[in-house]
Amino acid sequence: xxxxxxxxxxxxxxxxxxxxxxxxxxNYFSEKFQSAKSSIxxxxxxxxxxxxxxxxxxxxxxxxxxxxxxxxxYYETQQLEKEILALQNEINGSERxxxxxxxxxxxxxxxxKWLKRIGKVIASKYITEEIDTxxxxxxxxxxxxxxxxxxxxxxFVIVRKSSKVTEGPTVSINYxxxxxxxxVEKMELSKRSLKEGSKILIIDDFLRGGGTVTGLERMxxxxxxxxxxxxxxLEHNSKVSVEHYHSLLRVKSVNEEENTIEVETGNFLSL
Amino acid sequence: xxxxxxxxxxxxxxxxxxxxxxxxxxNYFSEKFQSAKSSIxxxxxxxxxxxxxxxxxxxxxxxxxxxxxxxxxYYETQQLEKEILALQNEINGSERxxxxxxxxxxxxxxxxKWLKRIGKVIASKYITEEIDTxxxxxxxxxxxxxxxxxxxxxxFVIVRKSSKVTEGPTVSINYxxxxxxxxVEKMELSKRSLKEGSKILIIDDFLRGGGTVTGLERMxxxxxxxxxxxxxxLEHNSKVSVEHYHSLLRVKSVNEEENTIEVETGNFLSL
Numbered sequence: 001x002x003x004x005x006x007x008x009x010x011x012x013x014x015x016x017x018x019x020x021x022x023x024x025x026x027n028y029f030s031e032k033f034q035s036a037k038s039s040i041x042x043x044x045x046x047x048x049x050x051x052x053x054x055x056x057x058x059x060x061x062x063x064x065x066x067x068x069x070x071x072x073x074y075y076e077t078q079q080l081e082k083e084i085l086a087l088q089n090e091i092n093g094s095e096r097x098x099x100x101x102x103x104x105x106x107x108x109x110x111x112x113k114w115l116k117r118i119g120k121v122i123a124s125k126y127i128t129e130e131i132d133t134x135x136x137x138x139x140x141x142x143x144x145x146x147x148x149x150x151x152x153x154x155x156f157v158i159v160r161k162s163s164k165v166t167e168g169p170t171v172s173i174n175y176x177x178x179x180x181x182x183x184v185e186k187m188e189l190s191k192r193s194l195k196e197g198s199k200i201l202i203i204d205d206f207l208r209g210g211g212t213v214t215g216l217e218r219m220x221x222x223x224x225x226x227x228x229x230x231x232x233x234l235e236h237n238s239k240v241s242v243e244h245y246h247s248l249l250r251v252k253s254v255n256e257e258e259n260t261i262e263v264e265t266g267n268f269l270s271l
Numbered sequence: 272x273x274x275x276x277x278x279x280x281x282x283x284x285x286x287x288x289x290x291x292x293x294x295x296x297x298n299y300f301s302e303k304f305q306s307a308k309s310s311i312x313x314x315x316x317x318x319x320x321x322x323x324x325x326x327x328x329x330x331x332x333x334x335x336x337x338x339x340x341x342x343x344x345y346y347e348t349q350q351l352e353k354e355i356l357a358l359q360n361e362i363n364g365s366e367r368x369x370x371x372x373x374x375x376x377x378x379x380x381x382x383x384k385w386l387k388r389i390g391k392v393i394a395s396k397y398i399t400e401e402i403d404t405x406x407x408x409x410x411x412x413x414x415x416x417x418x419x420x421x422x423x424x425x426x427f428v429i430v431r432k433s434s435k436v437t438e439g440p441t442v443s444i445n446y447x448x449x450x451x452x453x454x455v456e457k458m459e460l461s462k463r464s465l466k467e468g469s470k471i472l473i474i475d476d477f478l479r480g481g482g483t484v485t486g487l488e489r490m491x492x493x494x495x496x497x498x499x500x501x502x503x504x505l506e507h508n509s510k511v512s513v514e515h516y517h518s519l520l521r522v523k524s525v526n527e528e529e530n531t532i533e534v535e536t537g538n539f540l541s542l
Contacts, residue, residue: 005277006276006277006280006317006321007317007320007321007324009277009280009281009284010280010281010284010317010318010321010322011321011325013280013281013284013285014284014285014288014325014327017285017288017289018288018387046277046278046281047281049278050277050278050281050282051281053278054282054285056285098436098437098438098439099436100436102436102437103437104437104438104439104463105437106429106437106438106461106464107426107463107464110417110420110426110427110428110429110464111426112417112420112421112424112425112426113424115417115421116289116421138409138410139409139410139413139429139431140435140437142410142413142414142417143413143417146381146383146386146413146414146417146418147417149381149383150383150386150387153383153384154383155378155381155382155383156381157381158377158381158410160410164411165369165370165371165373166369166373166374166375166376166377166411166477167369167375167377168369168375190377192375192378193377193378193381206437
């Protein structure tokens with residue numbers, strides 16, 4: 001066995017993992033490894049097969065002058081279902097119920113093991129879409145946004161309830177965080193953080209009435225950006241004002257007397 | 272060339288990348304691939320060499336009943352210097368200067384390409400230390416904390432200036448965000464998010480007087496946790512009240528009239 005190939009395989013596999021969703025010309029590899037393009041092509045076939053067999057996504061090759069190869073990280077439908085079921089099983093437990101019917105999920109949303117899986121689950125559905133930027137709102141949406149951004153290889157912007165001196169000029173809008181309440185709140189986004197005309201994926205951890213997502217949509221409008229979709233980790237079944245969104249999980253029932261919650265799969269899989 | 276080995280190499284390389292800093296018994300691989308332990312050992316040697324040659328870290332093998340192999344992601348000193356220099360060059364530009372001598376870094380701290388590098392830079396120095404949890408404060412510390420957590424494979428906890436209904440009971444302390452001011456602020460951390468006795472690495476984006484890091488240290492004390500170290504991305508050279516901390520970069524000079532800033536390497540490399 002030629003050691004050269006094995007080294008190339010290891011290096012290329014890692015390279016793709018670290019640089020998802022961008023096109024790398026074959027030249028890059030043949031020059032880096034001083035190998036013939038035919039050898040690189042063989043390597044790519046091995047890596048592609050390995051990725052596909054292990055539900056890691058796939059390699060896509062583009063022909064032409066600006067062509068090359070791109071790693072698309074995604075779960076196949078079956079694995080996607082398994083991943084969401086694993087999340088569901090993790091959350092279904094009475095220890096997570098908080099007063100007011102809220103659910104404690106901070107442990108999941110700050111654990112790299114879960115975040116990596118959640119990021120790949122969400123990215124799976126948008127990996128072939130044109131997304132320029134992920135938009136989220138501080139604080140708990142941030143880790144999910146970052147996890148998705150790692151897979152889609154695009155930056156994320158953080159909308160905040162109050163901006164800081166380190167943000168520069170901001171655009172500010174008012175929104176109704178709860179459809180039930182009349183209390184208007186403010187959200188702000190640094191002007192220089194988001195380019196006009198970007199295609200946006202909105203990410204948040206929790207959706208109850210949809211007021212926050214509606215606010216984020218309006219913020220995107222202020223920047224003349226197009227919202228491709230909105231995804232939330234957990235949706236609480238109630239009257240939702242926002243029209244288009246997808247949820248990984250949905251709260252089916254909360255029994256505060258018996259201190260139990262039941263979570264089911266959201267509408268994300270039907271995407 | 273046996274296809275089997277090439278597939279194993281690709282899969283194992285990816286496995287290590289996705290599961291850094293934990294020990295996996297060799298049995299896991301020999302069972303998964305139905306291969307002899309001797310073959311797995313050869314694979315590991317190839318992967319280890321490849322990792323080391325490409326400044327990706329190394330594989331460490333532990334003998335004994337609870338032994339196995341562990342991927343330690345880190346940059347060697349030389350690469351570490353290069354990475355910090357790259358950050359320095361990226362920040363040294365007048366377009367980043369904000370009123371009050373603050374520096375705009377949100378673009379770097381929300382771009383996966385930079386975050387992955389920053390996360391690995393910081394992890395490099397703590398990959399052989401016993402760290403249980405990373406502690407950060409909302410909002411801009413979160414992406415750095417997550418990036419480091421991805422490498423150290425430990426959870427992070429987010430201290431907040433005001434807690435939310437989704438956090439459950441919290442511990443709250445008062446702190447002086449600025450040594451110059453007398454204004455006391457409050458920071459809170461969800462009680463269930465941090466285990467007593469944990470070893471903590473504090474991460475934040477910016478340090479001026481050190482009040483926030485001091486506050487975080489005190490918060491750790493409230494949980495009977497030990498702070499191993501505190502790392503900030505950018506330090507502004509001024510009177511610092513906190514005793515132990517490390518910074519990747521340090522603001523050397525700010526000239527608001529000429530609208531220029533100069534950033535130099537912090538004391539992180541001397542760690």
